[in-house]
Amino acid sequence: MALLDVGPEQHRKVLLPVDESDHSLRAVEWYFKFGKLPHDFVVMFHCMDTGNILSSSGYMWAGPLQMTAVENMLKEKEQEVKELKLKYVNLLNVNNVQGEFLHSSALHHAGEAIIDVCEKRSVDYVIMGNRGMGAIRRTFLGSTSDYVLHHAHIPVTIVPPTLKKGKSE
Numbered sequence: 001m002a003l004l005d006v007g008p009e010q011h012r013k014v015l016l017p018v019d020e021s022d023h024s025l026r027a028v029e030w031y032f033k034f035g036k037l038p039h040d041f042v043v044m045f046h047c048m049d050t051g052n053i054l055s056s057s058g059y060m061w062a063g064p065l066q067m068t069a070v071e072n073m074l075k076e077k078e079q080e081v082k083e084l085k086l087k088y089v090n091l092l093n094v095n096n097v098q099g100e101f102l103h104s105s106a107l108h109h110a111g112e113a114i115i116d117v118c119e120k121r122s123v124d125y126v127i128m129g130n131r132g133m134g135a136i137r138r139t140f141l142g143s144t145s146d147y148v149l150h151h152a153h154i155p156v157t158i159v160p161p162t163l164k165k166g167k168s169e
Helices: 022-035 051-056 067-094 110-120 135-141 144-151
Strands: 013-017 041-049 098-106 125-129 156-159
Touching (some): 022 125, 041 110, 067 098, 098 110, 110 144, 144 156
Parallel strands (some): 013 125
16 A cells, blocks of 8 residues: 555545755655655645745835835746745646645744645645754754644655765754
């Protein structure tokens, strides 16, 4: 029996949170190699972090920001999302998997947005990568994958980074 096999002719809905990182791509490739079932429907989800636009723009310190600057930053983000969508929809097509690409803008934690999509889309299973932060960094910075693992009420697979040669656990 395969991972979370739901029986013949039944569809399993799998969420793959994606971004521009190699960690995200690694998790998607893991799904295609080890986790894919014949009748899966894949939801590729990207959470566009618009919160960092305001913080990186100096809005908090320099007073009101020119709207054109914010609009330009948002247009850049939208272009990045279009390119990301094209990349991942092509991967779905090449691997002959049915699915969709969703994205949202989030001023809150990406993990909360992922959990929200899981609930609203009735997702059965989440597969995502992580950056391989140590326990101390994860404690102070937080981790999207940790958040999803502890708040999802469905199975979650975290695909770790590959160990570099010469490094041990």
